[in-house]
Amino acid sequence: MANISDVVYYATSDNICRYCSPSVSEVLGYDSEQLVGRDIRGLIHPDDLAALHFPEAQDFQRVQIRVLHTDGRYLWIEFTLRLMAEGTQYSVLAVGRDITERKIVEQKLQESVERYTSLKKYNHDAIISLDLEGRIINGNEKACQLTGYSIPELAGMNVGRIIGAEHLGEVIAYSKEGSPAEVNIDHIWHREGYSVEVLTTIAPIIINQETVGLYIIAKDITDQKKLLIAKEAAEKTNRAKSEFLAMMSHEIRTPMNGVIGMTDLLLEMSEPGSLQREYLDIIRQSGDTLLAIINDVLDFSKIEAGKTILHEEPFMLMPCVDSVLELLQHKADKKGLKIEVSIGPDVPEHLIGDGERLKQILLNLVGNAVKFTYTGGIKVTLRVLARAGGSVTLEFTVADTGIGIPESSRGRLFEPFYQLDHFIDRRHEGTGLGLAITRQLVEMMGGSIALDTTVETGASFVFTVKLREESGSLPDSASGTEGDETLSGERALRILVAEDNEINQIVLRKILEKRGYSVDVAGDGLQVMEMAREQSYDLIFMDVQMPRMNGLEATQAIKETLPPDKQPVIIAVTANALKGDRELCLAAGMDEYISKPLRSEAITNIVGKFF
Structure with a gap:
């Protein structure tokens, strides 16, 4: 046995050493002769003496105990003990190996695990530590809740039992990466047999620049999944509502085509100033009002359903603004209101963007100003706010001398279907969608809109839009000039x-x-x-x-x-x-x-x- 590097000793039932291999000098510093005839218990750490007792009906065991070195240190020795009976007496044959370095690493690992899990004990994530073989070392309270096992029950368990055997190799493979990684583990198995949906991350445990174990950090996403399902259901319902509104608006616009189209034809045939003409004008105005309501509902439902797109096309700014004012001038004249326009000298004329949507924004704001103003007038101001990279940010202000907006209602102005009914009487018709649509269109055009709260009388809305500048002149078709209405004699198409x-x-x-x-x-x-x-x-x-x-x-x-x-x-x-x-x-x-x-x-x- 002189060539065996492990320590081998033989002791009788009185714990007296009868033989010890020469290798003990290399491991513990003793000469073998010093130990023969000595009670071996005197070399063993007092806390580890109980490990030497054999369980009943067992003649073999492996123990890890601390043994005193000649220099005063205790070294960890892993002994394999064999109990040999000799009549009524017994003896023990032991083979021991120095595992001190391994125990130091394990101790540091345990300290690291305990430190990490204690820091995370109030965290909502389950944390499970394991060695490189996939055996669980420790866990926090959330890990116990997630798996149904206590920490002592988890310790020593193969992690494949709770993450699934199919993921065990994947987890161990990640230990070689040396950096945190998200793995495809989407569930943790509870001891009762059901699974819990999780989002899992693996992080290595590194001691002395060496990966010695792994952390599995699992976030229970059951509640988030329920919220996501509820959110998707709500969004689906909302989309269904918007699609229904769009469909209904479509169905209404089709017969409206007959009403308005026939009214136009009758107006062209009627005598100016006749009673018939007056009645037809009323039908036409009512049709226009109904169409405006339908357009509001359709526009809002399209925007809400994500089915609105902006068209990037060349257009001229002044014809765009003028066309809005021309549409509203008749209503303003009937109320004795004056509409003024002020445009900054550096405002470009030729632009690229959705001119029709810009007209819609102005029509909503100036139309509201005319609707809620009884004396005075409306002023539209336009200036350049910024220029960069061929784009220009324009700022529009639409101010009136009307009835104004109470402070209590200002926070809800841009909410859909909101009307100021508590202070506006039913002379003011509408869907309550105009400002909501306006805000959404403005934001789609890269801008913002707000009510100027510093104005003491009336209301003043300020909005910005971002457009591209167009170099050179636009063709006539883009200038806003419409075609000639008298084409019938030119060609019989x-x-x-x-x-x-x-x-x-x-x-x-x-x-x-x-x-x-x-x-x-x-x-x-x-x-x-x-x-x-x-x-x-x-x-x-x-x-x-x-x-x-x-x-x-x-x-x-x-x-x-x-x-x-x-x-x-x-x-x-x-x-x-x-x-x-x-x-x-x-x-x-x-x-x-x-x-x-x-x-x-x-x-x-x-x-x-x-x-």
């Missing part, structure tokens, strides 16, 4: 109206025939294709939603089958303008896009754009 609604067929046909055009009607997409092959048409007004074949499919078929010299101009006609619709129409080969209800002047202008 042949036009096909593709529309499945009979009333809308009549309206559009009458408007076009009154201007001298030759008009045919098709009721669905397949009929459009057949008629386009048989006849040569200059222009087709194509309803997007039709039976058998929709307008997009019919347009694609016409573009693919007709020779270039027989290709008509195709105008998309729709009762709804959702996000992407315009792009879909243009991608299908349509040349322009117009929405219902159709106005006589709008029809004239769209024809005049191409002929």
Whole structure:
């Protein structure tokens, strides 16, 4: 046994050493002769003496005890003990190995684990420490709650039992990375057999620049998952509501096309100053009011459902502003109000952005100013706030001398459906959506809007929008100048109206025939294709939603089958303008896009754009 590096000793039942291998001198510093005949218990740390007792009916055990070195230190020795019976007496054969360095590492590991888990005991995350073999060393209180096991029960357990055997190799592999990592462990198994959804992170335990173990940090996301499901359900309900509103608005706009279109035709036929003309004006005004309400509902539902898109197109600023003022000037004149405009000298004229949405913002704000003002007037001020990288930020101020807004109501002004009913009587009609839509459009255009609270009388709204500057002049079509309304004598165009609604067929046909055009009607997409092959048409007004074949499919078929010299101009006609619709129409080969209800002047202008 002289060549064995481990310590080997033999002791009788009285604990007297009868033999000790020479290797004891290298391990503990003693000569083997010094130990023979000596009670070995005198070398063992008092706290470890109990480990030497054999359990009943067991003749083999492995123990880790501290043994005194000749220099006064206690070293950790792992002994394998074999109990040998000799009649009524017994003896013990022991083989021991120095594990002091390993125990120091384990002690540091345990201290690190205990320090980390104690710091985290109030944390909402479960923390489980384990060695590189996947055996659990310790855990915090949250780990006990998550798994259903106590800390003593967790200690020594294979971690695969709670994370799943399929993830054990993955966890151990991450120990070699040396940095925190998120792993694909999405559940922890409870002792009762059910799983808990978690978000798991692994972090190495490093001692003396060496990875000696791992932390598994698991966040219980059950509550967050429930909140997410509830949030998604609420958003789904909200989207369904918005889509329903959009659908209903679409369904209402379609018959409105007949009401407004026929009213326009009758107004053109009636004698100025007649009683019939007066009645028709009332119908037209009521139709416009109803259409404004429908447009508000449609716009708000589209924005809320995320189906609104801004169009980046060249436009001229002054015609945009002037067109808004012209629309409202008649109402202002009836109330004796003056509308003033002040524009800074450095404000650019040519811009790129969504001019129609800017007009809508101004129309809402200036329209409100006219509505709530009875004496005095309205002033629109425009100045440059900033310039950078070819973009310009414009600041608009719309101020009036009207009834003002109470301080108690200012915080809710931009909420949807909010009306100041507690101080505004029912002379002021509307949906309560105008300012909510305005705010959303302003924010989509990279700006903000607020009520100026420093104004003592009336109300003053300030908003900003970010647009790109356009270099050079714009073509006439972008300047806001509309086409000539008297085109009937220039050319006898042949036009096909593709529309499945009979009333809308009549309206559009009458408007076009009154201007001298030759008009045919098709009721669905397949009929459009057949008629386009048989006849040569200059222009087709194509309803997007039709039976058998929709307008997009019919347009694609016409573009693919007709020779270039027989290709008509195709105008998309729709009762709804959702996000992407315009792009879909243009991608299908349509040349322009117009929405219902159709106005006589709008029809004239769209024809005049191409002929």
